[in-house]
Amino acid sequence: MKKKIKKINASILIIGNEILSGRTQDKNVVFLSNWLNSSCGIIVKEVRVVPDDEKTIVENILFLSKKFNYVFTTGGIGPTHDDITAKSISKAFKVKYEYHEEAYAILEKYYGKKKFNDGRKKMAKMPKGSKLIYNPSSAAPGFITKNVLSLPGVPSILNSMIENCKRYLVKGLKIHSKTINLFTVESNISKQLSLIQKKYKKFVDIGSYPFFRLGKIGVAVVTRSTSLKKLKEVNADLMKVVKIKKIKILRL
Amino acid sequence: MKKKIKKINASILIIGNEILSGRTQDKNVVFLSNWLNSSCGIIVKEVRVVPDDEKTIVENILFLSKKFNYVFTTGGIGPTHDDITAKSISKAFKVKYEYHEEAYAILEKYYGKKKFNDGRKKMAKMPKGSKLIYNPSSAAPGFITKNVLSLPGVPSILNSMIENCKRYLVKGLKIHSKTINLFTVESNISKQLSLIQKKYKKFVDIGSYPFFRLGKIGVAVVTRSTSLKKLKEVNADLMKVVKIKKIKILRL
Numbered sequence: 001m002k003k004k005i006k007k008i009n010a011s012i013l014i015i016g017n018e019i020l021s022g023r024t025q026d027k028n029v030v031f032l033s034n035w036l037n038s039s040c041g042i043i044v045k046e047v048r049v050v051p052d053d054e055k056t057i058v059e060n061i062l063f064l065s066k067k068f069n070y071v072f073t074t075g076g077i078g079p080t081h082d083d084i085t086a087k088s089i090s091k092a093f094k095v096k097y098e099y100h101e102e103a104y105a106i107l108e109k110y111y112g113k114k115k116f117n118d119g120r121k122k123m124a125k126m127p128k129g130s131k132l133i134y135n136p137s138s139a140a141p142g143f144i145t146k147n148v149l150s151l152p153g154v155p156s157i158l159n160s161m162i163e164n165c166k167r168y169l170v171k172g173l174k175i176h177s178k179t180i181n182l183f184t185v186e187s188n189i190s191k192q193l194s195l196i197q198k199k200y201k202k203f204v205d206i207g208s209y210p211f212f213r214l215g216k217i218g219v220a221v222v223t224r225s226t227s228l229k230k231l232k233e234v235n236a237d238l239m240k241v242v243k244i245k246k247i248k249i250l251r252l
Numbered sequence: 253m254k255k256k257i258k259k260i261n262a263s264i265l266i267i268g269n270e271i272l273s274g275r276t277q278d279k280n281v282v283f284l285s286n287w288l289n290s291s292c293g294i295i296v297k298e299v300r301v302v303p304d305d306e307k308t309i310v311e312n313i314l315f316l317s318k319k320f321n322y323v324f325t326t327g328g329i330g331p332t333h334d335d336i337t338a339k340s341i342s343k344a345f346k347v348k349y350e351y352h353e354e355a356y357a358i359l360e361k362y363y364g365k366k367k368f369n370d371g372r373k374k375m376a377k378m379p380k381g382s383k384l385i386y387n388p389s390s391a392a393p394g395f396i397t398k399n400v401l402s403l404p405g406v407p408s409i410l411n412s413m414i415e416n417c418k419r420y421l422v423k424g425l426k427i428h429s430k431t432i433n434l435f436t437v438e439s440n441i442s443k444q445l446s447l448i449q450k451k452y453k454k455f456v457d458i459g460s461y462p463f464f465r466l467g468k469i470g471v472a473v474v475t476r477s478t479s480l481k482k483l484k485e486v487n488a489d490l491m492k493v494v495k496i497k498k499i500k501i502l503r504l
Contacts, residue, residue, distance in 0.1 A: 020285060037273065190331045
């Protein structure tokens with residue numbers, strides 16, 4: 001992983017009719033976001049889910065790769081007709097869609113020459129100039145094309161490959177986060193939260209999320225910042241509010 | 253619900269830092285997509301997840317509301333500083349952001365005059381001209397502004413409100429779907445699937461999804477169409493392939 005620079009962001013493009021139809025519950029966003037946050041200091045700023053449609057994928061690749069430091073795609077890199085991620089990225093960047101020599105060799109070795117049929121060969125076809133993201137669980141590699149990293153849709157396989165993305169990523173500053181769980185309702189602290197957020201606008205993001213636990217209603221106040229100092233200041237301000245309002249804290 | 257016309261589509265805009273940070277697993281896409289499919293014949297064509305940032309929300313509302321028949325937003329309609337959905341939609345459509353009389357009355361009655369503080373009053377502020385989507389579980393209504401329906405982010409509350417969206421939606425043709433679970437690998441049938449997909453390109457979507465069950469690898473072949481006749485034809489073609497290739501079917 002390369003040297004740290006300040007704020008690095010990413011977007012995720014989920015490619016797959018099965019997510020849009022409600023057939024499949026996406027699990028890759030939570031995994032990718034957490035990994036990028038904690039392992040790379042990279043913040044996910046936008047997620048899009050699009051169908052297996054070339055024109056739509058091309059448009060989104062072009063837009064997201066310009067707007068964000070990295071784009072992670074999930075899905076559409078298997079052997080069937082609806083796996084069109086590699087071809088669409090080739091079109092987006094106007095590069096050839098062709099066999100990647102090393103990927104071809106990896107897959108031929110994995111399946112054996114006899115069983116290396118056309119569907120499987122398709123998984124070695126990538127945008128020209130792509131570099132491989134190795135796959136320790138089912139061989140078929142992902143790939144990086146410019147700032148777009150393409151991973152499979154099956155969560156267990158994606159998870160097994162994630163550490164192999166690291167070499168291609170510039171690391172951002174660590175994102176610190178703190179959660180305080182309060183036994184109160186949002187409207188009881190909304191004014192104070194708003195004032196504190198204004199005071200630290202540039203440095204800290206404050207989010208508030210209702211929860212239901214132990215038969216009681218509560219609010220999780222989540223603060224996030226690349227500055228540990230500012231995060232501590234915000235949380236000191238929050239604790240003053242908690243004290244003044246005599247709000248009980250849920251300690252986990 | 254109004255009279256049926258042919259193909260009606262929708263997009264979902266999820267508003268919330270907590271989804272992007274990986275803190276919270278979204279569950280609303282699966283629920284909304286399934287409900288729109290089965291209850292309304294409406295197909296979800298795109299999903300986006302964006303942060304609690306006004307400029308970003310405005311841009312996305314404008315883009316999605318032009319491109320799709322409906323936009324469903326989730327999140328950002330509570331009482332705190334990070335709840336900016338209503339204000340952002342007002343900006344997008346250049347209408348006033350003001351108290352909705354009926355929503356104000358509902359909330360005042362629910363909380364009682366004494367406990368109806370500023371945070372709670374905020375939940376009655378909406379884009380001028382919005383109509384209410386009633387909330388049977390926690391009173392604070394959602395709203396529809398032009399073709400944009402705004403719902404809360406908490407899944408249990410969203411779920412309880414969904415039937416109240418129906419009156420505002422034009423129903424599309426029913427989307428039929430069939431799944432065949434095959435004990436084979438994708439590459440064994442990819443060529444045939446591709447040919448069948450080409451033959452029925454305009455009428456049926458065919459998706460193939462690997463699964464792992466009972467210690468075996470398999471492929472779920474999912475076909476979807478608004479024409480039951482075409483769906484049956486496609487599945488007859490698929491069964492011919494299954495027979496010729498002697499593939500075992502997993503019956504659930």
